[in-house]
Amino acid sequence: MGDVDLEFPAQGARCECDEAVGHGYIVDKDRYLARLKRIEGQARGIYRMVDEEKYCIDILTQVSALTSALRSVALGLLDDHLRHCVADAARAGGAEADQKFQEATDAIARLMRA
Amino acid sequence: MGDVDLEFPAQGARCECDEAVGHGYIVDKDRYLARLKRIEGQARGIYRMVDEEKYCIDILTQVSALTSALRSVALGLLDDHLRHCVADAARAGGAEADQKFQEATDAIARLMRA
Amino acid sequence: MGDVDLEFPAQGARCECDEAVGHGYIVDKDRYLARLKRIEGQARGIYRMVDEEKYCIDILTQVSALTSALRSVALGLLDDHLRHCVADAARAGGAEADQKFQEATDAIARLMRA
Amino acid sequence: MGDVDLEFPAQGARCECDEAVGHGYIVDKDRYLARLKRIEGQARGIYRMVDEEKYCIDILTQVSALTSALRSVALGLLDDHLRHCVADAARAGGAEADQKFQEATDAIARLMRA
Numbered sequence: 001m002g003d004v005d006l007e008f009p010a011q012g013a014r015c016e017c018d019e020a021v022g023h024g025y026i027v028d029k030d031r032y033l034a035r036l037k038r039i040e041g042q043a044r045g046i047y048r049m050v051d052e053e054k055y056c057i058d059i060l061t062q063v064s065a066l067t068s069a070l071r072s073v074a075l076g077l078l079d080d081h082l083r084h085c086v087a088d089a090a091r092a093g094g095a096e097a098d099q100k101f102q103e104a105t106d107a108i109a110r111l112m113r114a
Numbered sequence: 115m116g117d118v119d120l121e122f123p124a125q126g127a128r129c130e131c132d133e134a135v136g137h138g139y140i141v142d143k144d145r146y147l148a149r150l151k152r153i154e155g156q157a158r159g160i161y162r163m164v165d166e167e168k169y170c171i172d173i174l175t176q177v178s179a180l181t182s183a184l185r186s187v188a189l190g191l192l193d194d195h196l197r198h199c200v201a202d203a204a205r206a207g208g209a210e211a212d213q214k215f216q217e218a219t220d221a222i223a224r225l226m227r228a
Numbered sequence: 229m230g231d232v233d234l235e236f237p238a239q240g241a242r243c244e245c246d247e248a249v250g251h252g253y254i255v256d257k258d259r260y261l262a263r264l265k266r267i268e269g270q271a272r273g274i275y276r277m278v279d280e281e282k283y284c285i286d287i288l289t290q291v292s293a294l295t296s297a298l299r300s301v302a303l304g305l306l307d308d309h310l311r312h313c314v315a316d317a318a319r320a321g322g323a324e325a326d327q328k329f330q331e332a333t334d335a336i337a338r339l340m341r342a
Numbered sequence: 343m344g345d346v347d348l349e350f351p352a353q354g355a356r357c358e359c360d361e362a363v364g365h366g367y368i369v370d371k372d373r374y375l376a377r378l379k380r381i382e383g384q385a386r387g388i389y390r391m392v393d394e395e396k397y398c399i400d401i402l403t404q405v406s407a408l409t410s411a412l413r414s415v416a417l418g419l420l421d422d423h424l425r426h427c428v429a430d431a432a433r434a435g436g437a438e439a440d441q442k443f444q445e446a447t448d449a450i451a452r453l454m455r456a
Binding site for chain 3: 371374375378379381382385386388389392393395398399401402403405406407408409410412413415416419420422423427445446449452453455456
């Protein structure tokens, strides 16, 4: 908020599912934020390692650790999304359910390839 | 420097190869730093998306993009490492060369699994 | 059937979901079988390349192609599973739904790490 | 040989490195062939599971196991390739060395994305 991050794409979309109770992940929001704060620190640490010309292999080890931390966050978000948004859509059925499944599969495909 | 990041492991190791000319990636150091600065911005953007309770799928898309950017940096560093540190070790031969190859393979294994 | 493949773990489990209409992927069963037959051919081709001592990089290219084909099959099966077994469980709710979501997330985690 | 596998791209390339002593992986050739024979059996097992309409999650587990086995073979071949072909090229230097490094990095990139 407030500060503008020009490098980051604006995200206009708002989650339309679970409107009454909020997003699935909201129950764990503080834990997600803590993990993402840590991930930001890991990214800053890698920047510093390159700046200080540390040994390449050690930098690569930290890149692997950061990638692994990101995957873990992604899996958590995906699990929450399936259990809430997708489950709701499955119960409602119809075209919206179809769209939610397609969206989830596309997201999983991107994560497996990323 | 200055600010201490307790969450990030201290990296005491210094690259012992290419001592005369510096690390392989030094020629591109500014480009690496620019990319890592951007990566840090992406991590901060994901934090903000969770904080603002954006739609899960949109967050996952940004996690995939960040993972992809990290992999690209890792591949660049690995390529530089092979062309400089590992090539030097290969020319020198002996136990040190063996160790460099083992180290590189282990790093690649971690990256493929991360 | 008939022929015993000792190297392959016996799979006693039968899908308990979608009993009336069969498994989700059944509609595409022939297409899956055709793709898996092709995958088996790719595996045999890689065996032959090593046997004939082809160039390592060319072998690695074929390993990447095979891995990519496997991922594509996995994504298809996962999508079908979510749309049928998991959707059914979501509609039924309760402990079984919980278990189906956990199972799906665990499978996605294994695929992302494999 | 003998049997023609039309689905598999012909590989005309022969390894031009290590001509005197054969390919790097030749010392382990029998072990690679045994692993690839097992991989072929795993692929056949997955075909059979789909044919017998086993539970999707169990099939996905086997796809993960096969992908993991393939990655392990790829890492072995890559390690051998770096220690032999690439090391030789590094010692020789020049344009050929450049090409070998580029080739190796491209193969690693494909494996990380596959």
